[in-house]
Every structure is written in structure tokens, then in C-alpha cells.
Amino acid sequence: MRIIGLTGGIASGKSTVSNLFRSTGFPVVDADVVARDVLKKGSGGWRKVVAAFGEDILQENGEVDRPKLGQIVFTDPSKRQLLNRILAPYISYGILWEVFKLWMKGCKIIILDIPLLFEAKIDRWTKPIIVVWVDPETQLRRLMTRDSTSAQDAQNRIDAQMPLDEKRTKADIVIDNNGSLEDLNESFRKILNQVTKPLTWTEFWLSRQGAIVAFLSIFSGVVGCKKVIARL
Ligand SMILES: CC(C)(COP(=O)(O)OP(=O)(O)OC[C@H]1O[C@@H](n2cnc3c(N)ncnc32)[C@H](O)[C@@H]1O)[C@@H](O)C(=O)NCCC(=O)NCCS
Numbered sequence: 027m028r029i030i031g032l033t034g035g036i037a038s039g040k041s042t043v044s045n046l047f048r049s050t051g052f053p054v055v056d057a058d059v060v061a062r063d064v065l066k067k068g069s070g071g072w073r074k075v076v077a078a079f080g081e082d083i084l085q086e087n088g089e090v091d092r093p094k095l096g097q098i099v100f101t102d103p104s105k106r107q108l109l110n111r112i113l114a115p116y117i118s119y120g121i122l123w124e125v126f127k128l129w130m131k132g133c134k135i136i137i138l139d140i141p142l143l144f145e146a147k148i149d150r151w152t153k154p155i156i157v158v159w160v161d162p163e164t165q166l167r168r169l170m171t172r173d174s175t176s177a178q179d180a181q182n183r184i185d186a187q188m189p190l191d192e193k194r195t196k197a198d199i200v201i202d203n204n205g206s207l208e209d210l211n212e213s214f215r216k217i218l219n220q221v222t223k224p225l226t227w228t229e230f231w232l233s234r235q236g237a238i239v240a241f242l243s244i245f246s247g248v249v250g251c252k253k254v255i256a257r258l
């Protein structure tokens with residue numbers, strides 16, 4: 027199984043690229059969706075976050091007030107670290123579970139869309155790693171437009187992550203997303219060849235098909251040996 031890491035900075039265009047992957051038929055695991063699930067009312071993550079941050083972060087219906095919690099953690103690094111520490115095990119487990127389900131389905135190539143791929147050290151499990159890169163001005167502008175936030179709030183969120191220029195140096199493939207959506211589409215088509223090349227042997231053995239072949243080989247080997255021993 028090939029697990030492709032897709033990352034970048036906030037509002038650099040990861041979701042736009044993962045939608046292109048989806049529309050081309052690739053299964054995508056979206057860490058933001060997993061992170062939202064583990065913070066749903068009544069879940070283990072929700073209980074621990076409420077215990078740590080207090081009931082002030084809840085809406086009237088008991089769900090977490092995400093903008094409010096965001097305001098707290100993106101202006102205070104120690105609070106952000108606390109939230110990360112609480113949610114990291116739940117998010118990792120959720121991602122692993124999604125990957126396992128795709129493995130069971132027999133998917134050979136999957137995309138992990140994880141904003142904090144490097145920060146959470148999940149990059150060691152993914153190859154190749156694609157970084158969607160934009161320059162700082164474009165990132166700030168797109169984030170302010172998308173979320174209708176002030177420059178200060180947007181900059182706080184950007185500063186909460188590893189700088190995009192550093193992420194770029196750790197990438198196997200860089201998608202420059204400073205241009206138009208048409209340019210992005212064209213860059214995406216160009217990288218498709220690289221990500222769809224035949225599986226390496228290691229990737230094959232890690233796939234469900236590889237595991238079945240390995241199991242059948244071992245099984246027939248054992249049966250064969252038993253027959254030979256019985257004849258002696
Ligand atoms: C603080 C929360 C409630 C704010 O929710 P909100 O709906 O406003 O933002 P959303 O979840 O859609 O995240 C938007 C983007 O913010 C960035 N971001 C989110 N959490 C973090 C974080 N802890 N550190 C740095 N950047 C982050 C990511 O680029 C993400 O794509 C939420 O982001 C959260 O629970 N974060 C902690 C979980 C986490 O680490 N998520 C990232 C998945 S790896």
C-alpha cells in the first residue's frame with residue numbers, strides 16, 4: 027500500500043488538491059474531519075477538552091464552540107500545546123482506523139491530508155510527501171478571504187504551524203499554488219504520473235493483496251513441508 031502524505035500550511039490549498047485527488051478516484055483521509063469527529067459532544071476527546079478548558083468553551087447545545095476554542099489556542103502557544111497533547115492520541119487512532127478500513131477494502135494508493143504532518147511526526151509513515159506551497163502574502167490573503175478574519179487572527183493561525191518554506195524543504199513533491207486554479211489543476215495532472223507509478227515491493231507487501239499472497243505462500247509452504255516430513 028502506498029500512503030501519500032499531503033500537507034502544507036493553513037489555506038495553502040491542501041483541501042483543493044485533495045478534492046482533485048478525490049475526483050480522480052483516490053481515497054482521501056482528511057485529518058481535519060477526524061479532528062472534528064474526536065471533538066464531538068460526549069466523545070472521549072470532548073470530555074478531556076472540557077475538563078481542561080472549562081465549560082465556557084461550549085455552546086448552549088453542548089458542542090464545542092470551535093471559533094471560541096480557536097481564539098484561545100491560536101493566541102496562546104501553551105494552551106495550543108495542551109489541546110494538541112489531549113487530542114493527538116485520538117486523532118492518530120482515528121487516522122489509523124481510516125487507513126485500516128481502506129486497507130481492508132484493498133486500496134493500493136491512499137492520500138493522507140494532514141495539515142500537521144511534520145509537526146506530529148506522521149511524515150515517517152508516508153511516501154511520497156506532497157507539500158502544497160504558497161508565498162506568505164498569498165497565504166495570508168487567501169486565509170483572510172476564506173475565513174473572513176482579521177490580518178492578526180489569520181497571522182496567529184499561520185504562526186502556529188511550521189513555516190511553509192521549511193515544509194517545502196522536507197517534501198518529495200512541491201506543488202506551487204501561487205497561480206490560478208487552472209494552474210493548480212495543471213500542476214496536479216503533472217504529478218499524477220509520479221504518484222501512480224507501479225508499487226515498489228515494500229508497498230506491495232504492505233497492501234492487502236501482498237498480505238494475502240504472503241499468507242498463502244507461507245500456508246502452502248507449511249502444508250508442503252508437512253507432506254514431505256510425513257513421507258520420510
Ligand atoms: C482549535 C479548533 C477547535 C479550531 O477549529 P476551526 O473549526 O476554527 O478550525 P479547523 O479545525 O477547521 O482547522 C483549520 C486549520 O487550522 C489549522 N490547525 C488546526 N489545529 C491546529 C493546531 N493545533 N496547530 C496548528 N494549526 C492547526 C490546520 O491547518 C487546519 O486545517 C480546531 O482546529 C482543533 O480542534 N484543533 C486541534 C486539532 C488538530 O490538531 N487539528 C489538525 C489536524 S492534524
Ligand SMILES: Nc1ncnc2c1ncn2[C@@H]1O[C@H](COP(=O)(O)OP(=O)(O)OP(=O)(O)O)[C@@H](O)[C@H]1O
Nearest residue numbers: 035036037038039040041042168172205206207210
Ligand atoms: N490556486 C488558487 N487560486 C485561488 N484561490 C485558491 C487557489 N487554491 C486555493 N484557493 C482558495 O484558497 C482558500 C484555501 O484553500 P484550501 O481550503 O484548499 O486550503 P487548506 O490548505 O485546505 O486550508 P486548511 O489548512 O485551513 O484546511 C480556499 O478559499 C480556496 O478556494
